[in-house]
Amino acid sequence: MEIFLQQIINGVVQGSVYALVALGYTMVYGILGLINFAHGEVVMMGAMISLSALTALIGMGLSPLLALPLSLVLAIAVCMLLGYGIERIAYRPLRHAPRLAPLITAIGVSIVLQNLAMMIWGRDYHSFPQLFVNQAHQMGGAIINDIQLFIVIAAVCVMAGLMFVVHRTRLGRAMRAVAENQHAAQLMGVNVNRVVSITFMIGSALAALAGMMVSANYGLAHYYMGFLLGLKAFTAAVLGGIGNLRGAMLGGLLLGLIESLGAGYIGDITGGFMGSQYQDVFAFMVLIAVLLFRPSGLLGERLAERA
Amino acid sequence: MPNAPDRVLFQRILFTAILLLLPFAVDALLGRGWLRIVDFAMLYIMLALGLNIVVGYAGLLDLGYIAFFAVGAYCYALADSPHLALAFPQLFPDGVHLSLLIVLPMAALLAGGMGVLLGAPTLKLRGDYLAIVTLGFGEIIRIFMNNLNAPVNLTNGPQGISRIDPISIAGVSFNATQRIFGITFPSVHLYFYLFLFFAMLVVFISRRLERSRIGRAWMAIREDEIAASAMGINTRNLKLLAFAMGAAFGGISGTLFAGFQGFVSPESFSLMESVMVLCMVVLGGMGHIYGVILGGLLLALMPEILRHSVVPLQQALFGKTIIDPESLRMLLFGIALILVMLYRPAGLWPSRVRRRELSTDEKTR
Numbered sequence: 001m002e003i004f005l006q007q008i009i010n011g012v013v014q015g016s017v018y019a020l021v022a023l024g025y026t027m028v029y030g031i032l033g034l035i036n037f038a039h040g041e042v043v044m045m046g047a048m049i050s051l052s053a054l055t056a057l058i059g060m061g062l063s064p065l066l067a068l069p070l071s072l073v074l075a076i077a078v079c080m081l082l083g084y085g086i087e088r089i090a091y092r093p094l095r096h097a098p099r100l101a102p103l104i105t106a107i108g109v110s111i112v113l114q115n116l117a118m119m120i121w122g123r124d125y126h127s128f129p130q131l132f133v134n135q136a137h138q139m140g141g142a143i144i145n146d147i148q149l150f151i152v153i154a155a156v157c158v159m160a161g162l163m164f165v166v167h168r169t170r171l172g173r174a175m176r177a178v179a180e181n182q183h184a185a186q187l188m189g190v191n192v193n194r195v196v197s198i199t200f201m202i203g204s205a206l207a208a209l210a211g212m213m214v215s216a217n218y219g220l221a222h223y224y225m226g227f228l229l230g231l232k233a234f235t236a237a238v239l240g241g242i243g244n245l246r247g248a249m250l251g252g253l254l255l256g257l258i259e260s261l262g263a264g265y266i267g268d269i270t271g272g273f274m275g276s277q278y279q280d281v282f283a284f285m286v287l288i289a290v291l292l293f294r295p296s297g298l299l300g301e302r303l304a305e306r307a
Numbered sequence: 308m309p310n311a312p313d314r315v316l317f318q319r320i321l322f323t324a325i326l327l328l329l330p331f332a333v334d335a336l337l338g339r340g341w342l343r344i345v346d347f348a349m350l351y352i353m354l355a356l357g358l359n360i361v362v363g364y365a366g367l368l369d370l371g372y373i374a375f376f377a378v379g380a381y382c383y384a385l386a387d388s389p390h391l392a393l394a395f396p397q398l399f400p401d402g403v404h405l406s407l408l409i410v411l412p413m414a415a416l417l418a419g420g421m422g423v424l425l426g427a428p429t430l431k432l433r434g435d436y437l438a439i440v441t442l443g444f445g446e447i448i449r450i451f452m453n454n455l456n457a458p459v460n461l462t463n464g465p466q467g468i469s470r471i472d473p474i475s476i477a478g479v480s481f482n483a484t485q486r487i488f489g490i491t492f493p494s495v496h497l498y499f500y501l502f503l504f505f506a507m508l509v510v511f512i513s514r515r516l517e518r519s520r521i522g523r524a525w526m527a528i529r530e531d532e533i534a535a536s537a538m539g540i541n542t543r544n545l546k547l548l549a550f551a552m553g554a555a556f557g558g559i560s561g562t563l564f565a566g567f568q569g570f571v572s573p574e575s576f577s578l579m580e581s582v583m584v585l586c587m588v589v590l591g592g593m594g595h596i597y598g599v600i601l602g603g604l605l606l607a608l609m610p611e612i613l614r615h616s617v618v619p620l621q622q623a624l625f626g627k628t629i630i631d632p633e634s635l636r637m638l639l640f641g642i643a644l645i646l647v648m649l650y651r652p653a654g655l656w657p658s659r660v661r662r663r664e665l666s667t668d669e670k671t672r
Contacts, residue, residue, distance in 0.1 A: 035438070090645055097652035100368070100589050103438075105648045107582050111641030115634040227578075231442070238439055277454050284443030291440055292428050 002141035007264040008257065009139070013148045013217065015256020016155035020210040021233030022240070022248040023162065024203030030179045030243035031199050032095070037106035038086055039207060040230015041113035042079050046208030047215040047225065048121055050075035055129055064131035075208040082113075083204025084197055092193070110226075117223040128219045151213045158209060159249055162202070166245060175199060179243070228280070232259075235287045241300025250298060258286055326503060330496040341611075342495045346567065348607035349502035350560050355587040355603035356509045356596065357556025362585065363594035364522060365549035366529030368438040370581055371425070371445025375418040375554040377452065377576035379561025381462060382414040383407075384571045387472040394460045407474050411562055418558025419551040426550030430543055445581055452573040467572025474501065474566035481566075498567055505563060509556055513596050516552075525549055526594070590647055592654030601656050613639055 021043055028036045053071035058064065090105040136145045166172035177185040178195045186192050214229065215221035232255060240251025263279035290297065333342045354376060361369045385391055386405045391398075429440050456464030473482030473494075481497045492500075516522045524545050527535040536542045565571050583606060591602020613636035621632075647655065 090649075093649050094652055097648075098593075100362075100593065101648045101652040104586055104589050105645045107586065108641045108644030108648070111644070112638055115638040115641065118634040119638070231446075231578075234439065235443070238436065278450065281447050281450050284447050287443050288428070288440050291432055291436055295432055295436060 003264065004261075005140055005142035007260045009142055009144050009148070011257035011260035012253065013144075013151050013256070014260060015236075015253035016152050017210050017213050017217075017229075017252075018233050018236045018255050019249045019252025020155055020158065020206045020213070021229060022237040022252045023159070023245060024207050025234050025237040026240075026242050026245060026248040027175075027199050027203050029237070030245075031175065031196060032091070034091065034102055035106070035234065036086075036091075036200075036203075037103065037230070038090070038109040038113060039203065040226035040228075040233070041110045041117075042082055042086075042204050042207040042226070043211040043214070043229055043233075044117060044221075044223065044226030045082060045113060046075045046079045046204075046211030047221040048117055048126070048211075048223070049078050050208070050212040051126055051128060051215055051221050052121070054131075058129055058131070068131065072209070072212055075212060076205045079204040079208035079211075080201040083200040083207075087197060087200040092196075114223060114226070121223055123223065126215075126221045128215050128221065147216050151217060154209070154213070158206065162206070163245065165202075171195075171198065232283045235283050238287060238297055239290050241297025244297070244299050247297055247299035254298075255283060255286065258282055327500075330499040334493075334496070339493070339495060342499065344608065344611045346495060346498050346502055348604055349499065349506050350564050350567070351584070351587065351607040352600050352603035353502070353506050353509050353560040353563075354557060354584050355591070355599050356506075356513055357553045357560065358584050359553075359588050359594065359596070359599045360513065360516070360525075360556070361549050361553035362588050363599065364517065364525040364529065365546060366525075367546060367549060368441070369550075369553070370438045370442035370578070370585065371448070372441070372553070372557060372584055373576045373578075373581040374425075374445040374448040375421060375557030376561040376564065376580075377448055377571075377573075378418045378421055378554075379414040379558030380565040380571045380575070381452065381468070381561075382417055382558070383410050383562040383565040384468040384471050385461075386410045386413070387566070388468055388470055390463060390468045390470075393463075404472055407476055407562070407566065411559060414558040414562040415555040416558075418561070419555035422550040422552075422554025423547050425554075426547045430546055442578065442581070445576075445578060449573050449576050449578075452576070462573075465573060467570060467574070469570045471565055471569045471571070473569060474498075474563070502563060502567075505559065509559075510596060510600070517596070521545065521548065529594075586644060590644070590654055592657035595654070595656060595658035598654055598656035598658065602654070605655075609643070610636055610640060 021039065024039050024042070025036060028034060028039070050071045053074045054067055057067035057071055062070070086109055090109050091102050094102045094105060132146065134145050134147055136143045137149070164172075166175060174185070174190045174195050175198075177188065177190055178192055182192055185195075211221075211226075214225070233252065236251040236255040237248045238251070239255055240247025240249070242248075259279055259282050262282040266278055329345070330342055333345055354372070357375075358369060358372045361367050361372070386403050387407075387410065388403075389401055391403050392401055425441065425444050429437055432440060452462045453465055455462040456466075462468065473480055475481060479485060481501060482494050484491060484493050485497060486492070516525075524535065524540045527538065527540060528542055528545060532542055564575075587602040587606045588599050589602070590606065591600065592598025614632065617632045617636050617639075
């Protein structure tokens with residue numbers, strides 16, 4: 001029972017990170033109908049930048065309490081700029097091009113970002129500095145530590161904030177209008193380019209936060225970390241119904257849970273034939289199963305086939 | 308002035324002569340290492356042409372294509388190496404050593420079957436969803452190859468299978484220098500001709516398919532699936548056929564790859580490779596055979612050209628190597644991908660039909 005609870009906790013923590021990244025995918029897809037394949041690399045950049053900034057600031061003798069938010073703000077700012085740049089350079093000129101063209105530029109962007117990161121930070125793993133005593137709390141026999149608690153709380157707050165922005169503000173209304181029908185929104189006086197840019201920036205800010213969370217949780221960051229994380233977050237977005245914000249959150253959480261429970265119990269289920277090294281298979285199995293039985297995702301609306 | 312059929316014939320003879328003399332020219336001018344790279348480029352061209360059937364003709368976006376390449380490669384690796392002796396010592400005391408002529412159709416069939424297996428449940432999905440499912444499929448295959456070394460050692464895990472027999476047909480080994488009609492053919496030259504033969508075969512099949520009923524049906528599905536099925540096209544079977552055909556070509560090139568390299572490991576079949584092959588198809592010009600060949604050639608050769616030019620260039624400019632050449636060349640590669648797509652969104656060499664479509668699009672907008 002303790003193991004079960006522990007897996008649930010791990011799953012929720014991992015799931016919150018997936019959800020944050022998945023939101024970036026789903027917002028862009030909702031508005032442009034485009035998979036932003038470079039999003040995972042933005043997460044990686046966020047992690048690397050925040051980590052370097054943190055190490056530098058601590059080295060300058062700043063107190064951790066000040067250095068932590070400062071480096072997070074810096075990472076978010078840089079990633080927002082990055083997201084804006086990616087959209088401007090790689091996606092906007094191709095908005096009316098054949099559908100595969102922006103996919104290729106997205107792949108190009110992620111290759112560029114990955115290798116840029118490798119040039120700047122090298123191939124080594126970078127460890128997250130130990131700032132506080134990471135206290136562990138007992139919860140019915142299972143353990144949750146401070147960082148994990150912080151991740152879950154921060155993710156919930158940010159998501160609530162995002163929901164408020166999208167559903168209650170003028171900007172959010174413009175975003176929803178563009179997602180519904182770009183041309184009609186334009187006719188109603190919405191500056192579509194501006195809305196798209198802002199969407200990319202919000203998604204990238206969430207990615208930066210997620211990147212910092214992942215590196216704090218595992219204590220490591222690496223130039224290659226964005227790829228698999230991005231892939232799984234995209235899976236989460238599809239699972240929940242791509243283009244749907246609540247779906248991305250639900251999908252992220254579910255994927256985290258499925259992964260950690262699956263990895264924890266697959267050994268018992270298959271009699272030791274398959275072990276936790278098959279963890280990554282789960283994400284994709286789930287994805288395929290969902291798409292087969294409910295192609296629009298859990299919360300997605302049934303869309304008519306688009307030509 | 309010769310009349311048109313004569314000119315075509317002359318062009319064909321010239322073209323064939325150039326292709327046949329190419330390995331000797333490359334060997335003499337650039338060295339044996341480059342010929343090896345050209346051999347790999349031929350394999351990539353085969354792969355790209357196979358994917359072109361799925362993506363270019365039928366319009367099904369497949370991001371896990373390398374899995375079929377992997378199936379072919381592992382097929383040959385298991386059927387032509389001492390490896391199976393580890394898993395089944397009683398059954399195969401010195402492993403299995405089948406002829407390429409048996410393994411090749413087997414691998415093509417197996418890969419084609421996998422293609423159907425992947426295609427069948429995903430038929431209803433469109434566009435990006437299909438892309439992501441195929442991507443997941445490719446990753447699943449790779450993870451299994453990485454982990455199927457226990458409890459039965461089938462794939463030898465991340466270490467991969469080594470000591471694979473070199474390809475030999477009718478007792479002629481491709482791994483040794485052969486003298487035929489008084490001309491010496493080193494091993495890389497022999498492999499070049501082998502790959503050239505298969506690449507030509509794939510080109511031939513692709514061209515016949517393109518103009519056949521099947522090919523036209525695929526293109527109809529690509530342009531508008533609903534309209535195509537209203538015209539009486541059995542979209543289900545034709546899509547499955549596209550998957551199976553593309554996968555079979557992938558399996559064939561995988562088999563040749565394993566024999567050529569003598570070693571396979573899951574590392575050669577990462578998602579990045581699938582992406583690379585897709586880039587070849589899209590960059591060259593989807594659905595256009597010569598465009599795809601151009602794309603395959605460019606993308607297979609460009610990293611090598613960059614590898615050989617990045618370090619000397621830095622040495623000349625700054626007197627020392629400042630930036631890690633490996634990441635710099637990938638960086639330049641990424642930038643090139645972006646630039647080509649920005650300025651030629653239909654690919655470098657799109658088919659005439661496609662180009663016309665795009666230009667009328669511009670006018671009506």
